[in-house]
Amino acid sequence: MKAHHLNCGTMRPFGGKLVTGRGSYLATAELVCHVLLLETDDGLVLVDTGLGLGDVRRPGDTLARWWRLMSRPVLDEAETASRQVEALGYAASDVRDVVLTHLDLDHGGGLRDFPEARVHVSAEELAAATRPDKSGNDRVRYPDNQWRHGPKWVPHEATGETWFGFAGVREVRPDVLLVPLFGHTHGHTGVAVRVGDRWLLHAGDSYFFHGEMAPERHCPPALTFMQERMQVLPELRLANQGRLRELVRDHGGEVDVFSAHDATELRRHRTALA
Numbered sequence: 001m002k003a004h005h006l007n008c009g010t011m012r013p014f015g016g017k018l019v020t021g022r023g024s025y026l027a028t029a030e031l032v033c034h035v036l037l038l039e040t041d042d043g044l045v046l047v048d049t050g051l052g053l054g055d056v057r058r059p060g061d062t063l064a065r066w067w068r069l070m071s072r073p074v075l076d077e078a079e080t081a082s083r084q085v086e087a088l089g090y091a092a093s094d095v096r097d098v099v100l101t102h103l104d105l106d107h108g109g110g111l112r113d114f115p116e117a118r119v120h121v122s123a124e125e126l127a128a129a130t131r132p133d134k135s136g137n138d139r140v141r142y143p144d145n146q147w148r149h150g151p152k153w154v155p156h157e158a159t160g161e162t163w164f165g166f167a168g169v170r171e172v173r174p175d176v177l178l179v180p181l182f183g184h185t186h187g188h189t190g191v192a193v194r195v196g197d198r199w200l201l202h203a204g205d206s207y208f209f210h211g212e213m214a215p216e217r218h219c220p221p222a223l224t225f226m227q228e229r230m231q232v233l234p235e236l237r238l239a240n241q242g243r244l245r246e247l248v249r250d251h252g253g254e255v256d257v258f259s260a261h262d263a264t265e266l267r268r269h270r271t272a273l274a
């Protein structure tokens with residue numbers, strides 16, 4: 001198994017230091033959509049999809065206006081997973097499985113570009129995202145237009161094995177696990193991938209800033225605000241974040257934990273591969 005760390009959606013929100021913890025307050029910040037592309041003996045696997053071609057070409061169809069104003073996505077077609085898969089010499093149809101941390105618009109945007117893939121997601125998340133009577137935040141975060149084509153959903157219940165103390169873990173493919181980390185959304189999960197003798201854990205939006213995994217625990221105020229605004233189960237979210245901190249503290253040598261939107265973490269992984 002080989003893992004590529006991709007950025008499938010740069011965002012440049014205003015707020016500088018309030019977002020990144022560094023530099024001036026007037027600068028624009030940089031956030032990413034950290035996506036894994038796995039090359040396996042049995043085709044390609046994507047962990048999250050970031051923004052897709054449809055989002056970039058017709059953002060008004062899927063990306064709510066206030067989200068665009070707040071996040072300021074760059075909307076560059078070259079950053080989409082499908083273009084990056086092609087740049088590596090593959091076709092979109094080589095992606096057999098997509099494994100999602102959750103269905104927020106900046107994670108499932110690329111689903112339409114891989115219509116033949118099985119889409120693994122927690123049953124709770126699929127139910128929350130596709131219910132017909134969504135309201136408030138849910139209407140913005142879960143745009144129906146990202147899955148009108150009818151993805152090959154494979155919902156997974158949170159019952160199964162234990163992995164480093166995390167319960168209800170499901171193996172969706174060999175060496176690819178769905179790890180329940182509910183809180184940010186109803187069915188938010190991490191995705192663990194075994195590469196050689198180590199694990200990668202894509203923790204999705206369980207936390208937004210690398211400093212939140214440090215023992216002293218630091219997060220710039222704008223990112224704290226965003227996390228609190230988007231959470232649906234606050235106590236569970238914070239409890240899961242605490243368990244991730246313990247995982248990093250106790251098993252940092254075996255498991256490499258990273259989140260979806262932190263540009264520093266993405267750079268760290270790309271440098272390690274280079």
Ligand SMILES: [Zn+2]
Nearest residue numbers: 104106205260
């Ligand atoms: Zn997100």
